[in-house]
Every structure is written in C-alpha cells, then in structure tokens.
Amino acid sequence: EAGVTQFPSHSVIEKGQTVTLRCDPISGHDNLYWYRRVMGKEIKFLLHFVKESKQDESGMPNNRFLAERTGGTYSTLKVQPAELEDSGVYFCASSPRSMTSRNTIYFGEGSWLTVV
Amino acid sequence: QKEVEQDPGPLSVPEGAIVSLNCTYSNSAFQYFMWYRQYSRKGPELLMYTYSSGNKEDGRFTAQVDKSSKYISLFIRDSQPSDSATYLCAMRHPYAGGTSYGKLTFGQGTILTVHP
Numbered sequence: 001e002a003g004v005t006q007f008p009s010h011s012v013i014e015k016g017q018t019v020t021l022r023c024d025p026i027s028g029h030d031n032l033y034w035y036r037r038v039m040g041k042e043i044k045f046l047l048h049f050v051k052e053s054k055q056d057e058s059g060m061p062n063n064r065f066l067a068e069r070t071g072g073t074y075s076t077l078k079v080q081p082a083e084l085e086d087s088g089v090y091f092c093a094s095s096p097r098s099m100t101s102r103n104t105i106y107f108g109e110g111s112w113l114t115v116v
Numbered sequence: 117q118k119e120v121e122q123d124p125g126p127l128s129v130p131e132g133a134i135v136s137l138n139c140t141y142s143n144s145a146f147q148y149f150m151w152y153r154q155y156s157r158k159g160p161e162l163l164m165y166t167y168s169s170g171n172k173e174d175g176r177f178t179a180q181v182d183k184s185s186k187y188i189s190l191f192i193r194d195s196q197p198s199d200s201a202t203y204l205c206a207m208r209h210p211y212a213g214g215t216s217y218g219k220l221t222f223g224q225g226t227i228l229t230v231h232p
Contacts, residue, residue, distance in 0.1 A: 093159075
C-alpha cells in the first residue's frame, strides 16, 4: 500500500513567487492534514480536510496560504506570494475515517521549501 | 509558554542502554498522547499512542502517561543504532464540535543517537 505522497520534495523560490505543494493521501483516507515545521520550531498544525470539506483551518498563518482538496482526493497547498518566513518543511498526513483509527495519522516525507 | 515542552537533547547513549524520553504539557484538555519517530529527511512515523494514564508496552517500547502531573514518557529498552532518530511527542484534545481530532500539538523533538 502506498503511503502519503508529497510533491515536490524540495523547492527553492524567490520571495514574492508562488509555490504549490501537492499531497496524495493514502487511498481511502477521508482525513487529510497539513502541518509545517519552520526552522528551530516544532511541527505545527495548519488545517484538516474531511473529504473535500475544511474541518479546521485554525492553523493557517495568513491569507497568503490557500489549501484545496478537490473531489476529496489529493490536496494542494499554495503559498502566494511567498515570504522568507515561509521556509520550512510542509508535511501532509492522512488518517482513516473510522473513530477507532483516528489516532493513526500517517505522515508523508514532507516538502522542503526554501524562500530566498 | 509552550503547550508542550520537550528537551531537544541531543541525547547520546551506548547500544543496549535504556532510553528515557519525556514531555510535559500545560493544557489539561489533552487526552490523547502519541510518540512519533522521525529519521533524517523523512516524515514522522507513529510509534505508539495512549489515552489513559498508565503504561502501554509494544516490544522494546513503553509509553507512560501521568495526567495528574501532565507528564508523558517513552522508554526504549535494549536500544539499537537503528533507533537513532528524532523522537516527537504529540497530543490532542478529544473531538468536540469544531475542534479537529487531527490537530496534534507537537513537542520540539529529542534527537537520539545510539552508538555501537
């Protein structure tokens, strides 16, 4: 079974440019999450989709970040325009729908973003 | 003050040693507790999760939760070089209304090296 897949694995962009990160969750997982870790800080929650609906987006830092999950399958996270402080690792994660499996959250390997 | 405090280490131990990793937290609303292992340039991998106070064992790993002290631990017995990684504690609230059950709050992670 394929795990959570993220693309690109690394990206270097200039301040002011746009970057779109993609996440493919584990097949059949209704729950999809975005997290990020900036330099020297802990991993922080950004938002949670249940299928195509945003369950909780309380962690999104500002309106330069836009997350979508069309059709309830893969998700994209767009940063526009990127700022230097957006540099870090962006993790996508997914989990099954069932109550008993909600704590089993699987993470992807992350998309490393550097804004210069 | 951070909601979850974790000593970043680094921690270096000889092969075969017992390793103790710890986190404290300030928010008594946290009810679910996880330990993740993260190898370099990889995503966090779930090791264990617990709900109630007490101990939970899985092979060489034991997770311990003391809700009265707001303190959780992970013990690794007979540590191996392959255990060298960053260990992250994470925790979440129970699902309630709009609060996401996937909104984990992480510690900063402890870097562990087990040398032969």
